[in-house]
Amino acid sequence: MWESLATLDRRWIFLAMALAVAIPILIDRPFPESPTPQTKVVFDTVENLPPGSKIMLALDYDPGSAAELAPMATAFVRHCCLKRHKMYFLTLWPAGTPMIDANIRDIIKDEFADSKLVYGEDYVNLGFKPGNEVAIKLVANDLRKLYTSDVEGTNLDDIPMTRNINNVRDMDLVLNISAGYPGAKEWVQYAGTQGKLRLAVGCTGVQSPQMYPYFPDQVIGILAAIKGAAEYEAALGAKYEQYRDPTKTVAIKRMAPQLVAHLLMVGLIVLGNIVHFTTKRKAGTGAGR
Numbered sequence: 162m163w164e165s166l167a168t169l170d171r172r173w174i175f176l177a178m179a180l181a182v183a184i185p186i187l188i189d190r191p192f193p194e195s196p197t198p199q200t201k202v203v204f205d206t207v208e209n210l211p212p213g214s215k216i217m218l219a220l221d222y223d224p225g226s227a228a229e230l231a232p233m234a235t236a237f238v239r240h241c242c243l244k245r246h247k248m249y250f251l252t253l254w255p256a257g258t259p260m261i262d263a264n265i266r267d268i269i270k271d272e273f274a275d276s277k278l279v280y281g282e283d284y285v286n287l288g289f290k291p292g293n294e295v296a297i298k299l300v301a302n303d304l305r306k307l308y309t310s311d312v313e314g315t316n317l318d319d320i321p322m323t324r325n326i327n328n329v330r331d332m333d334l335v336l337n338i339s340a341g342y343p344g345a346k347e348w349v350q351y352a353g354t355q356g357k358l359r360l361a362v363g364c365t366g367v368q369s370p371q372m373y374p375y376f377p378d379q380v381i382g383i384l385a386a387i388k389g390a391a392e393y394e395a396a397l398g399a400k401y402e403q404y405r406d407p408t409k410t411v412a413i414k415r416m417a418p419q420l421v422a423h424l425l426m427v428g429l430i431v432l433g434n435i436v437h438f439t440t441k442r443k444a445g446t447g448a449g450r
Contacts, residue, residue: 166436174429181425185417191410192417194395203361203382204240204396206334212245214333215326219348220264222340223256226365231260232412233363233390234338236397238264239409242273243401247322249332251287251308253296253343258289258312281320288312293343294351301329301352329358338363338384345372345380353379363389391416 196204207216218237222230241248248269250261265286269278278284287308290296299307304327310316317323329335329352337360339345345362349372353360359381362372366386376383384393390412398405407414 166432167440177425177429178422181421182418185421188417189407189414190417191407191413192420194391194413194416196392196396199376199383199385200389200392201382201396202377203336203384204393206359206361206381207237207240207244207246208400210244210246210333214244214246215249215322215331216241216246217249217251217329217332217335218261219335219337220250220252220257220260221254221344222260222338223254224259226340227260229365229387230338230340230363230390231263232387232415233384233393234260234264235268236390236393236412237336237338237363238268239272239404240393240397242269242276242278245276245283246333247282248284249287249323249326250285251300252289253291253293254340255289255291261286261288281315282322285320285322286312294347297343297347297351301358304328333359335360336363337361339368340365341368344368349375349379387412387415387419 210216218234218241220234238248250265252258252261265284269284280286288311290307292299292307296307305317308317311320311323317326325331335348335352335358337345337348339348339362345364345368348360348362352358353375360379361382361384362380363384364372364386366388369383369385369389372380372383372385384390391410394404394410394412398410404410
């Protein structure tokens with residue numbers, strides 16, 4: 162038996178992985194999610210801020226990482242709209258501009274059309290600026306040295322919600338959703354050190370180990386990968402019944418195939434080690450004879 166497993170055609174493993182991903186998708190029955198402390202503190206902060214609080218959303222990701230990060234941005238924008246917070250969108254990634262546009266179009270203008278959120282009073286799009294760490298430092302100290310107008314070219318002094326904004330310390334919360342460089346680590350290092358700042362981050366799975374040492378001193382919370390997005394969706398659904406709708410829980414639905422695939426991988430690793438040491442011991446016993 163063990164010898165046959167040692168020479169198993171790898172195509173059977175590929176088939177098993179395909180089924181592990183496909184079956185949960187076809188069944189379409191999500192697993193329950195429970196927010197971790199790192200996610201819950203971000204949700205509670207947004208929930209408990211008074212309506213009209215100023216929140217900066219730095220969406221530093223592109224279409225290549227949207228599958229992992231877009232659901233958390235969507236959940237966060239929904240929450241801000243529900244609480245009627247003022248949203249300040251910006252990005253340090255050239256390809257981040259469409260990510261901002263998608264959230265404004267699909268969530269603010271479409272899903273919350275009845276809320277009649279007004280551009281310049283409830284939300285503003287500052288768009289993309291180059292500069293990486295330098296840009297973050299400018300935003301942290303004097304935003305107007307980097308941004309003199311919004312994405313449409315309107316002067317900040319002519320926009321009601323930016324008229325009295327000078328730097329990130331004027332914000333009640335800053336959320337950076339990051340796929341790499343520049344992103345969460347740079348926001349912590351170049352903005353988080355510039356006086357008292359309430360900063361939360363959302364990041365890819367490979368980036369999250371770099372961020373955990375900053376919690377809870379430099380960042381109040383961390384949304385890690387699609388798991389963090391699913392936890393935020395779960396917290397949103399627990400508070401607001403309309404967000405238990407499966408069409409609005411994209412991240413939660415994606416967790417099922419990911420969990421089953423990970424369990425399969427762990428099982429295969431364990432089985433592979435059992436096969437390896439069993440066949441090795443049998444070979445040693447045979448040589449001893």
